[in-house]
Amino acid sequence: MAKRTQTNMPDWSALIPVLPEGGPRARALYAELRRLIETGALRPGAKLPPTRALAARLGLSRGAAVTAFEMLNADGFAESRTGAGTFVAARVPRVAAPAPALQPLPPEPGPPPPGTLGLTAPDARTMRIFRTLLNRQLARPAATHFSYGDPLGGRALREEVAAYLRTARGVRCDPGQVLLTSGTQQALDLVIRAVLSPGDPVWVEDPCYPMARAAFLGAGMALTGVPVDGEGMDPAAGARMAPAARAVHVTPSHQFPLGVALSMPRRLALVDWARRNGAWIIEDDYDSEFRFAGPPLTALQGMDGAGRVIYIGTFSKALFPGLRTGYAVLPEPLLGPVVALRSRTDRYPSTLAEEALAAFLREGHFAAHLARGRRRVRAARDALVAALSPVLPGLRAPDQGLHLIAGLADAAAEAEGFAAAARAGLGGRALSPLYLQAPPRHGLVVGFSGSAPDALGAAAARWAAAFGSGGARGQDPLNPA
Numbered sequence: 001m002a003k004r005t006q007t008n009m010p011d012w013s014a015l016i017p018v019l020p021e022g023g024p025r026a027r028a029l030y031a032e033l034r035r036l037i038e039t040g041a042l043r044p045g046a047k048l049p050p051t052r053a054l055a056a057r058l059g060l061s062r063g064a065a066v067t068a069f070e071m072l073n074a075d076g077f078a079e080s081r082t083g084a085g086t087f088v089a090a091r092v093p094r095v096a097a098p099a100p101a102l103q104p105l106p107p108e109p110g111p112p113p114p115g116t117l118g119l120t121a122p123d124a125r126t127m128r129i130f131r132t133l134l135n136r137q138l139a140r141p142a143a144t145h146f147s148y149g150d151p152l153g154g155r156a157l158r159e160e161v162a163a164y165l166r167t168a169r170g171v172r173c174d175p176g177q178v179l180l181t182s183g184t185q186q187a188l189d190l191v192i193r194a195v196l197s198p199g200d201p202v203w204v205e206d207p208c209y210p211m212a213r214a215a216f217l218g219a220g221m222a223l224t225g226v227p228v229d230g231e232g233m234d235p236a237a238g239a240r241m242a243p244a245a246r247a248v249h250v251t252p253s254h255q256f257p258l259g260v261a262l263s264m265p266r267r268l269a270l271v272d273w274a275r276r277n278g279a280w281i282i283e284d285d286y287d288s289e290f291r292f293a294g295p296p297l298t299a300l301q302g303m304d305g306a307g308r309v310i311y312i313g314t315f316s317k318a319l320f321p322g323l324r325t326g327y328a329v330l331p332e333p334l335l336g337p338v339v340a341l342r343s344r345t346d347r348y349p350s351t352l353a354e355e356a357l358a359a360f361l362r363e364g365h366f367a368a369h370l371a372r373g374r375r376r377v378r379a380a381r382d383a384l385v386a387a388l389s390p391v392l393p394g395l396r397a398p399d400q401g402l403h404l405i406a407g408l409a410d411a412a413a414e415a416e417g418f419a420a421a422a423r424a425g426l427g428g429r430a431l432s433p434l435y436l437q438a439p440p441r442h443g444l445v446v447g448f449s450g451s452a453p454d455a456l457g458a459a460a461a462r463w464a465a466a467f468g469s470g471g472a473r474g475q476d477p478l479n480p481a
């Protein structure tokens with residue numbers, strides 16, 4: 001039987017030598033192939049592509065490719081075998097420092113446990129509709145996919161978002177003020193970098209959303225944690241602690257993590273403070289679609305007659321985080337700087353999902369999706385509360401949002417509760433690390449947005465059984481004993 005020639009030819013569509021411009025082509029190709037061999041990108045014994053194919057691929061004359069191969073042969077880097085082709089030599093002379101071995105990626109983590117914050121559950125009907133809308137884009141693609149777009153984002157989705165915000169959230173806006181972003185996080189980042197300067201004093205709620213804190217700190221802002229009580233953040237305390245603040249980050253509809261709504265007197269005080277001080281209010285309205293009782297709360301932005309509120313929303317909760325679609329409603333004077341920053345960083349958002357999402361809203365699917373989502377989330381919330389209540393008797397079902405706080409008496413109870421959660425397969429996070437300056441309260445922040453009620457209830461019951469056996473030490477973080 002004929003000896004089989006080694007044919008571990010690399011994928012040349014992925015490994016195309018990049019040649020410098022100008023100069024003799026044969027030498028350039030020789031040098032680049034030699035570099036690939038010396039660094040181990042081309043392994044000993046690997047088959048080189050036929051000279052004709054390589055020359056065509058690189059736009060060289062065949063003669064140049066033949067000469068390069070002859071040079072590799074002559075220097076001992078390659079061996080041509082008649083009828084079989086040219087191969088990287090089995091033993092390469094003077095091999096330079098070997099290329100670092102590629103580290104395999106760590107295994108994918110398994111699905112996050114029920115109770116993890118930020119999850120959403122796929123809704124079969126929504127997924128079907130989305131598939132149809134995406135397919136429609138692929139079958140009859142909008143012209144927007146094939147040219148460079150508006151740095152504010154696609155017009156169709158901006159119109160839908162503006163209409164939704166006006167009717168559902170009481171936001172005063174037109175599509176020209178809506179900036180589509182890769183979630184809240186990009187909106188925050190763009191606003192912070194375009195509007196504020198490193199060192200600027202900024203208020204955040206205490207405790208606060210850690211990703212907002214990270215965005216401000218990463219941009220060099222000087223943060224003051226303004227205490228939150230049963231009425232939300234206290235602007236009077238903020239004015240005492242950092243009177244010259246240039247901006248404030250708030251979650252007025254549903255404070256993250258404590259879950260309170262900013263009271264009307266505090267809303268008025270905050271808007272008034274911002275107007276008098278020329279400060280910006282960054283309103284993070286992340287989960288207001290999920291209100292289970294009482295009238296919907298309107299956005300702070302709608303109460304502000306002075307144009308000091310930058311409103312930020314997201315589809316991460318209402319639909320799913322993988323869409324990476326959020327939006328900011330920008331006061332007129334901020335449009336220029338924010339849009340300039342967007343266009344020089346990522347130019348404009350991806351258009352494919354954007355068009356499908358615009359159709360999802362325009363054709364009325366969003367409202368129906370939210371109604372189904374509210375029912376699902378509410379059932380999961382009830383299962384969670386039912387399972388936790390025997391050991392945390394004071395626990396009340398929140399009438400808004402996608403998480404609750406299982407308040408605990410002290411740091412020891414929190415540490416124990418958190419360890420018990422890991423053992424019980426219940427997700428969530430500890431409350432106290434979310435504080436900046438205020439004396440921390442303790443507890444577990446547990447999500448109920450992304451899990452089936454049974455699975456969440458079962459995990460919470462396991463936690464209650466494990467933790468409660470040591471004598472539960474619950475305490476409402478907003479009304480400590």
Ligand SMILES: Cc1ncc(COP(=O)(O)O)c(C=O)c1O
Nearest residue numbers: 183184185209256286314316326
């Ligand atoms: C307070 C707050 N804002 C915004 C978000 C959503 O962030 P993004 O839109 O970047 O996914 C979350 C998600 O957990 C949140 O808790």
